[in-house]
Amino acid sequence: MSIITIERKVLEKNDEIAQRNRAFFRDRGIFVLNLVSSPGAGKTSILEKTFQELRNSLNIAVIEGDVQTDLDAQRVAQYGVPVVQIVTMGGCHLEAKLVQDAMESLNLEKVDLLFIENVGNLVCPASYDLGEATKVVVLSTTEGDDKPLKYPGMFRNSSILILNKTDLIPYVNCNLDELKRNALQINPALRIFEISCFTGAGIPEWCDWLRKKDASGL
Numbered sequence: 001m002s003i004i005t006i007e008r009k010v011l012e013k014n015d016e017i018a019q020r021n022r023a024f025f026r027d028r029g030i031f032v033l034n035l036v037s038s039p040g041a042g043k044t045s046i047l048e049k050t051f052q053e054l055r056n057s058l059n060i061a062v063i064e065g066d067v068q069t070d071l072d073a074q075r076v077a078q079y080g081v082p083v084v085q086i087v088t089m090g091g092c093h094l095e096a097k098l099v100q101d102a103m104e105s106l107n108l109e110k111v112d113l114l115f116i117e118n119v120g121n122l123v124c125p126a127s128y129d130l131g132e133a134t135k136v137v138v139l140s141t142t143e144g145d146d147k148p149l150k151y152p153g154m155f156r157n158s159s160i161l162i163l164n165k166t167d168l169i170p171y172v173n174c175n176l177d178e179l180k181r182n183a184l185q186i187n188p189a190l191r192i193f194e195i196s197c198f199t200g201a202g203i204p205e206w207c208d209w210l211r212k213k214d215a216s217g218l
């Protein structure tokens with residue numbers, strides 16, 4: 001079927017560029033994380049908390065991906081962190097070529113840590129390698145504990161799971177143990193951080209982990 005052939009070619013081309021991006025990051029010692037989640041799970045809030053803790057010890061840069069607006073880039077820029085916004089004009093995920101183009105607008109010379117905030121979508125970004133060291137999937141407690149089972153691709157293709165909005169557990173129908181069980185059933189190797197951007201709980205553990213990482217891997 002021609003449709004399947006075209007899709008495979010698109011993904012093959014994407015993977016080729018992603019490998020070039022990965023080699024570029026490796027050669028320069030830049031640790032790159034691709035943040036993925038459904039809309040509003042808290043990706044930008046996690047970045048803001050991370051800047052507060054790490055911006056004095058690490059050189060951080062950000063590539064933002066959104067369907068419309070540069071609102072998230074404006075939030076990042078308030079912390080003095082270099083940022084480029086990609087507007088996909090309806091596209092539901094970032095692709096390696098878009099990241100490659102964005103890299104040209106960022107001075108990455110002294111950067112240790114590059115975050116790519118993907119478009120809010122728990123399905124499509126799972127299939128697209130951008131050249132990152134790993135995907136970090138963010139899931140918030142308001143989304144329900146069944147989501148790893150319903151959207152397994154994202155959890156299978158990530159090595160880190162951040163469970164955000166733990167402050168809301170008393171008010172929402174979400175069983176944290178069940179959520180973790182479901183996530184580990186899909187991907188037993190997932191490293192899990194439980195955090196709240198509202199209270200700051202779990203942020204030091206997440207930042208400690210980031211401090212110990214480098215471009216050599218996970």
Ligand SMILES: Nc1nc2c(ncn2[C@@H]2O[C@H](COP(=O)(O)OP(=O)(O)OP(=O)(O)O)[C@@H](O)[C@H]2O)c(=O)[nH]1
Pocket residue numbers: 037038039040041042043044045046072119120121164165166167168195196197198199
């Ligand atoms: N109560 C609570 N609210 C949170 C927490 N983290 C984020 N929020 C709120 O959730 C909303 C969405 O947060 P964002 O950080 O914009 O989420 P996002 O994943 O970047 O959203 P998109 O980029 O649109 O996909 C905002 O109103 C945040 O203030 C948290 O830990 N607890």
Ligand SMILES: [Mg+2]
Pocket residue numbers: 043044045072117
């Ligand atoms: Mg955001």
